[in-house]
Amino acid sequence: MRSRRTRLSLVLLSLLCLTGCWDRVEINDTAFILTTAVDVEQDGKIRYSVLLPLPGSMGGASGGGGGTAGTKSYYIDSAVGTTFREAQAQLQRRMSRRMFFAHRRTLLIGEDYAKRGIRNAFDTTPRSPESRMTIYMIVTKGKAYKLLQATPQFERFPSEAIRELVKARNVIQINMKQVALSLSSPGSDAITVYMGVKESEKNSKSTKKSKEIEFLGYAQFRGDKMTGVFENAEADGLAWLKNMPVQSSVTLKIENRHTVTLNIFDSKSQIRAYTERGKLQFDIRTKAKAKATEVLGMYDLSQTGKVQKVEEAMNRYIEQAMRKAIRKMITNRTDSAQFGSYLWREHPGLWEKKYASRWPAGMKDAAFRIQVKSVLTETGLIYENVTKAKRTR
Template identity: 90%
Template sequence: MRSRRSRLSLILLSLLCLTGCWDRVEINDTAFILTTAVDVEQDGKIRYSVLMPLPGSMGGASGGGGGTAGTKSYYIDSEVGTTFREAQARLQRRMSRRMFFAHRRTLLIGEDYAKRGIRNVFDTTPRSPESRMTLYMVVAKGKAYKLLQATPQFERFPSEAIRELVKARNVIPINMKQVALSLSSPGSDAVTVYMGVKEAQKTSKNTKKSKEIEFLGYAQFREDKMTGVFENVEADGLAWLKSMSVQSTATVKIEDRYTITLSIFDSKCQIRAHTVRGKLRFDIRTEAKAKVTESLGMYDLSQTGKVQKVEEAMNRYIEQSMRKAIRKMIANRTDSAQFGSYLWREHPGLWEKKYASRWPAGMKDADFRIQVRSVLTETGLIYENVTKAERTR
């Protein structure tokens, strides 16, 4: 009996050491934030906007995406404050559920705010355990909250459209961690994805115009302030300089008669920094593969010599795109391709002695030698247009 009582006493005492759910948060008491937008008001205060799903409106399918008037399955709200947390606290005052940020995947920055400096964003985000440094950072053309008001037709939430566009094969996926490293590393400047809203055309009188989110390029930063935008071929050139294997579309002319559109993929870039007779030089070697997606003018790609001409035209296109990106960096006094980092790693003494205090001004006098080697791996299922008449012998 004594043994049984002792065992029972030990079991009862051990129960006192067990923890309970004293601070539990029920799922129906939580508002899941999918994305946030940061803008600056005329008086300098911060406008903080959030987008969250409405659980009661997510049971059935909503036609026309998530942004059709009257059938929205999400809610957008914003508030103004001196700091991010102050605006967030004011938002929380009128919400019956606690805002939860662990499911947030994108952070949108308004263009005006980006031009004033984004360094403060990296103070508020890492302080909360719910916020992740892997979320994608996007600069919006104009106001960031206008991206939240878009009505994409393929996605239920605008935040999903933004996230899918950032992850697309033709875009460099840039998250907060990568931007922070660029801002804190010597000889480098940050870039972020740059997006805007484009109003699509009406297909009939009874349909409404949709506001689609569009990838426009990459926002260019000097220290933490936005100074410009890489667009079109400049954006492709930047991706190749950063050795990002993005998929790009290029249209080239052959013999001034034929127009060929190529899909360029699997690109690689190697950059070496050194000095020649006291002048700084960067040797850039790029390799890429491509396939023909369209050929106007009935250009016969069954001949090896003609394939080589296409490859030469593609080499010129890639080189020109990279040079345009470099000229854009020099004009805006930025080092978005991190040339200074290559110089710092390969020649730390030269960097500290001559260039550290005045970079990226040193890029203006540097020599950039670019060598491109591209290979046309696919010409498609046909060599010539199928409607071309057969030649008689």
Template identity: 30%
Template sequence: MINLYFRKLTNILLCICLCFFMLLLTGCWDRTEINDLALVLGTGIDKTDDNKIQLSVQLSIPKAMGGTQQGTGGGGSGKPTIVKKATGSTIYDAMSRLQEKVSRKIFWGHNRVVIFGEALAKDGIRKDIDFFARHPEPRLRAYTFVSTGKAIDILEVIPELERSSAEIARELANFKIGMSVTVKDLLQMLNSGADSAALPWLEINPTEGLRVNGTAVFKKDKMKGSINDKLTRGLLWLRDDVHLATVTIEPKNTKGSISFNLLRSKTKLVPKIVDGKWQMIAKITTEDDAVENDTALNLMDPKIVKDLEKQLAQRINQRIRMTLNLVQKDMRIDVFGFGEAFHRKYPNEWEKVKGHWSEKFPEIEVKIDSKAHIRRPGMSTEPQGIPKNEVKK
């Protein structure tokens, strides 16, 4: 009898307990409603005069974003994003100051872009990158850039085509016209024995808005200089990062030029040590389609195409040589991944030169062995718009 009573009591107690546990299941402590969050789309980091960090974040305004999505007028009133800034000695310190000005919790999970100001980049970026790899919210996939002038200016640009300037920067990086470096890639570059890094150089053009214009070159974590758009192509060829490219050549013995669209390319760096001499052979193969021909050359003629292939390869060689002259000989910074290539093939020899790689690196003899294949002439055969008898055979 008592036993029965007892069991009843326990059962009731258990029921109460279970109800109580149900309350816990909502995850109360870490509950965050979406309308309590301020989504960071892009981050800019600048240096202040007193050696602190100025953090600027681009926050999305959900109301305006929704408006643009619906497409009907009247929805979005004004800008879809705002930029807020604060200073602090670390990024998180600055962020906590920033939080004082923002009514919603700043959320980093959707941060896609990290932009370093030029002054900060020259000072060193190592200490600022750690946050993006340590805090659980930001993602390693955010793209990194260096901006001319201040990073905050980039974030404040109000774009025409996209919703925010951070989105533009991300799309530009996605296209891979210039360098495209995620936080993870940047960490890997800084960690590799070559002690160098290369980041895309983001620039505001007063009339055209944002553009990626060249590459910022880092020695250790300090920016040492930049190379322009043209030279960046050479860098991309060597790093096997070319994905979207047009190559225009002006063929010999004729007027005008031909543009090719690159379909795919493959670069293989083959390090060699012959009699103590360090060599690097870059084997490049590309496949291209002709997309524009304003010369009088007939692109259906195998002989002409053979010749053009040679000139195309030469053109790539030139580009690479130009880049090598500046970056390898003058800047003496190994952003091509030569050091890593030697490390993989000659671990023992690498161990010896690791300490003074920046002296060894300029001495490396680079041989470029490029092959271009023109696959198709496009949708036309003979050059368009000129009489048949003027077409060169």
């Protein structure tokens, strides 16, 4: 009996050491930030915008569109400050719930802010344990907060449409960590996804035009300042130069009479840097596969000779796309494909002695040798148009 009382006393005393949930955070007291947008004002101050869901409007069905009340399921607000945290603090003063950033997946940077330099954004994000360096960094055409005001029809929140587009198979996935590495590595310049807003067509007089979010290409940086945009074929060429596993849809003319649309996939590129007779050269070898998705002009892909002509046209397109991307880099004095990094890794002595202090100016005098080998692996379920008349003897 005495032993039992002793044990019971020890158990009761141990309860005094338990502190309880003194620092608990209730979910009802939390405002989940889905995405943030950063813009620069005319006086140089920062406009900081946030998009967060409204818990009271999450239960019922809702269409596309944003707003702050009524049937809208999310809320957009912004504040202006000298720093990110100052603007964020101003927002917090008028929110009854504490802003929580761990669920944020995208960071939008306005074009004007990107042209002034994005390096400051890499101080405020890593300092907070809630912020993640794996969020996608996106530069917007025009103001970043306008992308938050888009009204996509397929998603409840604009942030979801942005995230799904940036994760698509035809887009290079670029997060903040990758941008930071490009900014701090020798012989490389950063790129980010570039997006804008496009109005859709009206279905009828009673419906309103929706503002859809559109992937436009990749923002080009020199140091931490935006200098241009890779679009269309340039964007495809950049992806192949960076050896990124993206899918591209291209339309080619064959024999000036037939039009073929191809889906290019499973591309792989190898780049080797070397010098020949004192001149810097880059050897680029690319392999790719493709499948035919549409053929206009009664072109029979069951014939080996015609398949070879399609492959030759695809080889020319891939090479031309890569050369367009290289010319864009030389024109804007950037190294978005990280050619300097290849040179630094393969010839560190030559890099330090001759090119480190003036790169990427050295790209202007370099020679780029491109070899492309593509294969048409699929023609679909048919070789030619099913309505083609059969020949009679």
